[in-house]
Amino acid sequence: MLEVTMYTTTTCPYCRKAKRLLDGKGIAYKEIDVRPxxxxxxxxSRSGRRTVPQIFFGNRLVGGFDDLAQLESEGGIDVVLSPRMAG
Incomplete structure (x- = not known):
């Protein structure tokens, strides 16, 4: 399975929504606080974007929460993270 990485801050409501979505699907992720x-x-430099969250599946930029939610509504999260696609 691809590593999921999410750049966040503790005060961002969209970061909390993204974490809740991934947690609800049982998807582990590496959270990186951008405040340090x-x-x-x-x-x-990795995403070209300044807002959080920024979510990556492996090296692929998914985007922010809205992008993640759209991918989920299309059934794409399971497809992208399936072992077949990751390998």
Missing amino acids: LGVKNEMV
Whole structure:
């Protein structure tokens, strides 16, 4: 399975929604708080975006919560994270 990484802040409501969606599906993810010095720069260089959350499946940028929710409504999360697709 691909590693799921999410750049977040503790005060972001969309970050909480994204975590709740992934938790509800039983998907483990690595959460990276962007508040420490330099971490936001890492996120921006990786995604080209400045807002949180920024969610990655492996090296693929999914986007923010709205993008994740859209992918879920299309059944795409399970397809992208299936072992067949990850391998």
